[in-house]
Structure formats: C-alpha cells, structure tokens
Amino acid sequence: MQPDQTNHGIESRVNFFDLDQANYDAFPAIARAVEKAAPAALDRFYRKVQETPEAAAFFSSTAMMNHAKAKQLDHWRGMFARRLDGDYFAKAEKIGHIHARIGLEPTWYIGGYALVLEQMIGSLLTGSPLSRLGGRQMSRVIGTLVKCAMIDMDIALSAYFRAADADRMAVIGQVGEAMDRLAQGDFSVELTGLPESFAKLVEDFNSMRERMRDTLLQVSETADGINTGATEISQAASDLSRRTEQQAASLEETAAAMDRITASVRETAEGAGHVYTSVGEAQTDATEGGRVVREAIEAMDGIERSAQEIAQIIGVIDGIAFQTNLLALNAGVEAARAGDAGKGFAVVANEVRALAQRSADAAKDIKGLIDSSSKQVESGVHLVGQTGQALERIVTKVAEIAALASEISASAETQAANMLQVNNAVADMDKMTQQNAAMVEQTTAAAHSLESEAEELTKLVHRFRLGQEKRQRQPARPVASPVAGTEAQGSRARPRRRVVGNLAVAADPAAQGDWSDF
Amino acid sequence: MRQLITFRIGAQSLAVDIMATREIRAWSPTTPLPHAAGFVRGVLDLRGIVLPVIDLSARLGWGDCDPTPRHVVMVMQIGDRPYGLIVDAVSDIATIDSADVQAPPELGRDGDHDLVKGIVTIQGEMVMILDLDRLAGDCPLPEETPLAA
Structure with missing residues (x-):
C-alpha cells in the first residue's frame, strides 16, 4: 500500500462522497453516539455471530472474539475522532486485507455495519441529546454517519476485493507457472499452497502430471529397452557378420x-x-x-x-x-x-x-x-x-x-x-x-538405425524432468549427457514449497495474531 | 732180369711172374661149386677148360670182393693146371732185377701159409710178389679133366 495511492484513495473518495466541513462538524455528535450505542450494537452483532456457525467459525475462542470486538469499537471511535486522513485510510484497508486473508465474506462484515448503524441511528433519533437538534442538523449528523460508514465499508471492501483478486491472480500465476514448467518438460513441479477452494484443481493438476510423468517414464524405459535391444541386435549382427565372413572364407x-x-x-x-x-x-x-x-x-x-x-x-x-x-x-x-x-x-x-x-x-x-x-x-x-x-x-x-x-x-x-x-x-x-552376409549387413544397418531412433527417443524423453523415480533409475547404457542433464534438472526440480502469506487459512496461529490489528 | 705183371687189390699193389700167366680177361660170372672154400668163387669155362676162380682179396684175408665186369680175372698156370685170380685192376708189365726182390719179414706167421714170396719196389711203390704154389695149395679141386680129350 503506497502512501500515494492511499492519499489518492482517501482524497478521491472524500471528494466523490462530497464529505465537506459540515460533515466534519457533525463528527463530535456522532462520536458521542458511538460511545453510547456502538458497544451494545457490537455486543448484539457478536451474539449474532455466535449464533451463526459459519460466522463463529472465524473465531477460535470467546477471548479472541472480545479482542476483535474491542478493536472494532476502537475503529468506530477512531473514524470520528478526526478528519479522514491517510492513517485512517490505511487502517480501513488493513481491515479489508485481514478479511480477505481469513476469507471473511462481505456478508458478515456488512451485516455487522448494518447492526451498528441501526443501533446508532436509533440511538441518535431517540435517546441522545442530539435528538433535540433540529431535523436539518439531525439529518446532517445521520447523513454524515451513513456517509462515513459507507466510505469505511467502501475502503475495506475495495481492499478486500483487491486482496481476493490478488489471491486469484496468485493462484492463476502459480498454475500458469506450473503449466509453463510442464510445457518446458519439468514434470517434478507440484502445485502446493493453494487455497482450499482450489483443492480440486491441485488434485486434478497433480493427477494429470503424475499420469503424464508415469507415461513418459514408461516411454523412457521402453526407449532404453529398445536402445539396449537395438545395441544387442547390432552387436549380434556384427558377430554374425564376422562369423559369416569367416564361414565364407572357410567355404x-x-x-x-x-x-x-x-x-x-x-x-x-x-x-x-x-x-x-x-x-x-x-x-x-x-x-x-x-x-x-x-x-x-x-x-x-x-x-x-x-x-x-x-x-x-x-x-x-x-x-x-x-x-x-x-x-x-x-x-x-x-x-x-x-x-x-x-x-x-x-x-x-x-x-x-x-x-x-x-x-x-x-x-x-x-x-x-x-x-x-x-x-x-x-x-x-x-x-x-x-x-x-x-x-x-x-x-x-x-x-x-x-x-x-x-x-x-x-x-x-x-x-x-x-x-x-x-x-x-x-x-x-x-x-x-553370401546372401546371409548381405542380409546380416542389412540387419546391422537396421539395428543401427533402430538404435539411433531409440537414442533420439531417449533424448526427447530426457528433456522432461520426471522427478525422483527418474533420477534413481540407473540407465541401461552409459549415455553421459542426458543422465547428467536429468540429474541437474532433478536437483532443481526438487519440490519448492511456495508460501503465500496472505493466503493462510483461519486455523493458522500467525493469522490469528493479526487480529491484534483489528 | 725178370718180368712181372703188377695189379691192384684195393690200395695194395701186388705182382705175379709173367711166365706163369696164361691169359688176362675180363670177369664173367662163375659157376659156384658146392662145399668149396670161402675164397673159391666157383669155376669158369675157358675155351673148354674148367678152371677154379679164386677171390684173391678173400684168399689174402682182406675180405670178399664184389666182382663187376670191370674186374679182371688173371688166368695163371700153377703146377699143371690153370687157376683164375680175381683182381681189381691190372696195372702194368714191369721188368725188375731179381736182386731187388726182398724176402717178406718173418713176423710170427706160419711159414707154410706165407703167400708173399718177396717184396720189390717199382717206381717208388712197394709191390708184393705172390707165391702162386702156396696160393693154390689149399685149393682142393677135381682132377683136371680135358673136356675134349
């Protein structure tokens, strides 16, 4: 989050939402309403969260929930404590980022705001000294409250969606990179660390990769076998040729x-x-x-x-x-x-x-x-x-x-x-x-041809990095360069665990620690 | 000087006086006489005269001879009648000096039966001269009977 962007974000929003001095003048009254209504509204909201299993799943304990509640109350207080500046904008965006990280859907977030706003508007209109204000001033206070709440939601949701987009882009990038490595012949690549929602994709990808790798391994082994066989045929044909020549001489x-x-x-x-x-x-x-x-x-x-x-x-x-x-x-x-x-x-x-x-x-x-x-x-x-x-x-x-x-x-x-x-x-x-000798020569030529074809096939297969199984296999013939290449590639192909921090699941203790920033 | 006819019996050379010799002829088979002495071969007809034939080898004690046509019968006039003597071969007619004749050695023999009259050497060979009278003395013969009287 560059400060420039932050400042630009807050300025453009303040301008677009038309937040003027009159709105800022209403901040003290709203701050008082926050002090008066927000705690109860938040209590109500968290009760609602506890009643809702999907929402409660985001919190591991009551203490954690209370901590979050306190942080949220601080946020409401901070929102109306001064003019909306870069610091505030950063805080609001951080909330969105955290929500995106833990996968908190906007429903729960917006629901919370709705409850707080409902409580606070009710409080402003009924139980507070502000109710004595005139309708014109009251409407400015409520409007400012709603406008600020909307700005806050907009900032957080914008950050949330950006973060979600970034996650998707990261997944797409990771998949794309894996596909690219596959395309380059590295079959040791594995898709790891993707969010739960991409588990099927990871499974399918890995299955496809395993199948292709197995196939290529079989092809490689078959090519080696063909190569060995062709070499033996060639050897035998050479022996036969030599013996046939001797036989011809003897005859x-x-x-x-x-x-x-x-x-x-x-x-x-x-x-x-x-x-x-x-x-x-x-x-x-x-x-x-x-x-x-x-x-x-x-x-x-x-x-x-x-x-x-x-x-x-x-x-x-x-x-x-x-x-x-x-x-x-x-x-x-x-x-x-x-x-x-x-x-x-x-x-x-x-x-x-x-x-x-x-x-x-x-x-x-x-x-x-x-x-x-x-x-x-x-x-x-x-x-x-x-x-x-x-x-x-x-x-x-x-x-x-x-x-x-x-x-x-x-x-x-x-x-x-x-x-x-x-x-x-x-x-x-x-x-x-004589005819045998000619036939043997043809056989030798065919065997050599088959041998070179098999070598070509082996080379083609060796372009693929097939992981540990391939590395552990001892080649039938000392073909130096492809094996060296395989080993070199194999060492590079060791599965690298790509850790994407902002995709940590809710159960991650590190992620839980981030609630301190709420 | 006297003349002898020399002849052989085996390896021995003997001789008789030529004047006692009537004829010399080849041997021809004789007619044996019964009970005759061992050295008498038999009788022979010589142109009408029957004469006894003596095997001289047997008569001299040198064993019987086995006469062949190549043997010779010497017809000798002994006393008043002829005798035939069978010899192996007649050698020669020799002329000798009587003084050269030596008496045979008297060596424990009966003088009456000594048939050798003397010994003479002719051409280096010792020749025994026979005593014809004694030779025929022991020969009992029938009276000479002329076949054609």
Missing part, C-alpha cells in the same frame, strides 16, 4: 581344397587305370615267362637225356678201352713168352696199352664232365622249376593286383563323382553364405 578354402582333392582323385583313377593296364601286360609277360620256363625245363630234360645217351656211349668206349687194354696185356704176356723174338711185339703191345689207357682216361674225364653236366642240368631244372612256380605265383598276384587296381579305379571314379556333388553343395553353401 572358399573348402571349395579350393575340394577342387584339389577332386583333381587328386582323378589322378588316382587314371593312375589306377594305368596300373591295371600295366598289370595286365605284366600278367601276359609273366604267363609268357611261365611258358618259357616250361620250354626251358623240357630243353633241360632233353639235355639230360642226351647226357645219359652220351654217358652210355662213353661207357661203351670205356668198355672198349678196357678190353683193348686186356688184349694189349695178353699181347705183352705172349711177347714175354716169346723171349727175344717178342720184344718188338711187346713194344707195340705197350703202345696199344698206352692208347687204351688214354682212351679209358678220356672216357673217365668225359664221364665226369657228363656227370657234372647232368648235376648242373638237374640243378638248372630245379631252379627253372622254382622260377616257374615263382612266375605262377607272380601271375596269381598280378591277377589280384589287377583286380584291386580295377576296384581302385572304379572307387576313384565314384569318389570323383561324389566330390563333384560335394563341390556343388559347397558352391551352394557359398552362395547362401
């Missing part, structure tokens, strides 16, 4: 190895075929060798037979030599008997014996050679026979080898065919792996 190596194996198997098949051919030739050669061996054995037999024939012939020759020797000996004996005449004959006989002996020796040598030859031939026959057996075994083995080589060749051909199938399968697998 390539496998394909190369299979090609080499197939080539080797082909070579094996060809080699086995060559072996089969060579073994067939070897078999033919071995068979031919067997035939040669048989012929050799036959030839040996022929040699042996010839040797035996030679031996027989040699035996004959030896026999002839033996007989010749005997004949020569007999000739020698005859020559000896002949004495000197037989000497020449003896020499011839001796020569014949020598020839016979040489024939016998030669025959013996030949016989020895023939025997040796026969033994060697026999040994040769034996060895050739063994050679024949060995060749037969070789022929058998070679036949087995030929069969085995044939089997190897057939197996290798089959293997080569199977290898071709494996090669085709590997090629298919390679193709599929």
Whole structure:
C-alpha cells in the first residue's frame, strides 16, 4: 500500500462522497453516539455471530472474539475522532486485507455495519441529546454517519476485493507457472499452497502430471529397452557378420581344397587305370615267362637225356678201352713168352696199352664232365622249376593286383563323382553364405538405425524432468549427457514449497495474531 | 732180369711172374661149386677148360670182393693146371732185377701159409710178389679133366 495511492484513495473518495466541513462538524455528535450505542450494537452483532456457525467459525475462542470486538469499537471511535486522513485510510484497508486473508465474506462484515448503524441511528433519533437538534442538523449528523460508514465499508471492501483478486491472480500465476514448467518438460513441479477452494484443481493438476510423468517414464524405459535391444541386435549382427565372413572364407578354402582333392582323385583313377593296364601286360609277360620256363625245363630234360645217351656211349668206349687194354696185356704176356723174338711185339703191345689207357682216361674225364653236366642240368631244372612256380605265383598276384587296381579305379571314379556333388553343395553353401552376409549387413544397418531412433527417443524423453523415480533409475547404457542433464534438472526440480502469506487459512496461529490489528 | 705183371687189390699193389700167366680177361660170372672154400668163387669155362676162380682179396684175408665186369680175372698156370685170380685192376708189365726182390719179414706167421714170396719196389711203390704154389695149395679141386680129350 503506497502512501500515494492511499492519499489518492482517501482524497478521491472524500471528494466523490462530497464529505465537506459540515460533515466534519457533525463528527463530535456522532462520536458521542458511538460511545453510547456502538458497544451494545457490537455486543448484539457478536451474539449474532455466535449464533451463526459459519460466522463463529472465524473465531477460535470467546477471548479472541472480545479482542476483535474491542478493536472494532476502537475503529468506530477512531473514524470520528478526526478528519479522514491517510492513517485512517490505511487502517480501513488493513481491515479489508485481514478479511480477505481469513476469507471473511462481505456478508458478515456488512451485516455487522448494518447492526451498528441501526443501533446508532436509533440511538441518535431517540435517546441522545442530539435528538433535540433540529431535523436539518439531525439529518446532517445521520447523513454524515451513513456517509462515513459507507466510505469505511467502501475502503475495506475495495481492499478486500483487491486482496481476493490478488489471491486469484496468485493462484492463476502459480498454475500458469506450473503449466509453463510442464510445457518446458519439468514434470517434478507440484502445485502446493493453494487455497482450499482450489483443492480440486491441485488434485486434478497433480493427477494429470503424475499420469503424464508415469507415461513418459514408461516411454523412457521402453526407449532404453529398445536402445539396449537395438545395441544387442547390432552387436549380434556384427558377430554374425564376422562369423559369416569367416564361414565364407572357410567355404572358399573348402571349395579350393575340394577342387584339389577332386583333381587328386582323378589322378588316382587314371593312375589306377594305368596300373591295371600295366598289370595286365605284366600278367601276359609273366604267363609268357611261365611258358618259357616250361620250354626251358623240357630243353633241360632233353639235355639230360642226351647226357645219359652220351654217358652210355662213353661207357661203351670205356668198355672198349678196357678190353683193348686186356688184349694189349695178353699181347705183352705172349711177347714175354716169346723171349727175344717178342720184344718188338711187346713194344707195340705197350703202345696199344698206352692208347687204351688214354682212351679209358678220356672216357673217365668225359664221364665226369657228363656227370657234372647232368648235376648242373638237374640243378638248372630245379631252379627253372622254382622260377616257374615263382612266375605262377607272380601271375596269381598280378591277377589280384589287377583286380584291386580295377576296384581302385572304379572307387576313384565314384569318389570323383561324389566330390563333384560335394563341390556343388559347397558352391551352394557359398552362395547362401553370401546372401546371409548381405542380409546380416542389412540387419546391422537396421539395428543401427533402430538404435539411433531409440537414442533420439531417449533424448526427447530426457528433456522432461520426471522427478525422483527418474533420477534413481540407473540407465541401461552409459549415455553421459542426458543422465547428467536429468540429474541437474532433478536437483532443481526438487519440490519448492511456495508460501503465500496472505493466503493462510483461519486455523493458522500467525493469522490469528493479526487480529491484534483489528 | 725178370718180368712181372703188377695189379691192384684195393690200395695194395701186388705182382705175379709173367711166365706163369696164361691169359688176362675180363670177369664173367662163375659157376659156384658146392662145399668149396670161402675164397673159391666157383669155376669158369675157358675155351673148354674148367678152371677154379679164386677171390684173391678173400684168399689174402682182406675180405670178399664184389666182382663187376670191370674186374679182371688173371688166368695163371700153377703146377699143371690153370687157376683164375680175381683182381681189381691190372696195372702194368714191369721188368725188375731179381736182386731187388726182398724176402717178406718173418713176423710170427706160419711159414707154410706165407703167400708173399718177396717184396720189390717199382717206381717208388712197394709191390708184393705172390707165391702162386702156396696160393693154390689149399685149393682142393677135381682132377683136371680135358673136356675134349
């Protein structure tokens, strides 16, 4: 309440109500009427207040009511004690402010004035010395009383309505500020300290805020979940991509190895075929060798037979030599008997014996050679026979080898065919792996996209300050800036209790203390 | 100077006087005689003359021989009749000096039964000269009967 405004208020009112000197001249008479009638009128009024529960509710005790009564009486006295100045105006406005603060409705206030005025006008017209005044003077006194009472009421009510307006404006401002903070994303704001009459508004506001905050918290958590999931998908896709690449590399190596194996198997098949051919030739050669061996054995037999024939012939020759020797000996004996005449004959006989002996020796040598030859031939026959057996075994083995080589060749051909199938399968697998790799890349891109979308969503949600629940939540991922922002905002978002002093309820002891100013 | 015919029985070299030798021929199977001495192989027909054949190896106490066509029968004139001696082989006709003949050593043997007349060395080899009379002395034979008288 600026003094200027106060002075302006009182001056404009005094002028508008046309309060002139004549009115001021009536003040003493009115003051006397106040002394005379006001106490009884106030007693009556407070009895009426006590009878009326809605009015009595504004007072906690009888003492308080008496205190208020005394203050009110002082006010009436003060009103007519001097000219209406700034001090009076301030007092009257204070009454209005107090009424507005405690929520005293104008009805009770105006009713009180009506009772006092009724009593005082009655007193002026009937029981006081003033009644002796003339009608002209009486009307001026009563008019002044009514005019002053009206001015007083006007000042108090004006102050009352201004204060009430101010309260409403304060509520609107508080709600507006809360809405503004909501609009800025601060969901920790709470509406507190509003008058009782706005309890429903506070409840609805807080309910709306809680619902929106819960929703946003869920959205935030869901976004975090999506983010985590997307990160995991991305991670898994990366792993899958890496493994798919490894698989592709392995498949390539496998394909190369299979090609080499197939080539080797082909070579094996060809080699086995060559072996089969060579073994067939070897078999033919071995068979031919067997035939040669048989012929050799036959030839040996022929040699042996010839040797035996030679031996027989040699035996004959030896026999002839033996007989010749005997004949020569007999000739020698005859020559000896002949004495000197037989000497020449003896020499011839001796020569014949020598020839016979040489024939016998030669025959013996030949016989020895023939025997040796026969033994060697026999040994040769034996060895050739063994050679024949060995060749037969070789022929058998070679036949087995030929069969085995044939089997190897057939197996290798089959293997080569199977290898071709494996090669085709590997090629298919390679193709599929390539497709998988492409798909994995798409998945990775989609996961990254989803991740960034979720992060964007998280950022959007983090613009809202959601109070303690949000602060206590540990984020799934260390996303530094949004969390820091949340905490910073959270500390600022701690509910501030806005205390508006002139809106204190009647039960407030501090407010009760203000009655001392009544 | 005298001439000997040398021959072999096993490893031993023996000799007889060439003048007692009638014929030398290859062995041919003989006809055994009943109850004959062990060293008598049997009899042989030599161009009409039946003569006993003595296994000289058995006669000399060196064991029976197993004659083959390569064995030789020496037909000797002993006394008034021929005998056949089976030997392994005839070696030679040797001419020796009678002075070179040495008597066999008298070493605890019965002199009547000594079949070796003397010992002579021919070409470094010791040759026993047989006593033909004693050789045939223990050979009881039938009277020589000319088949063609």
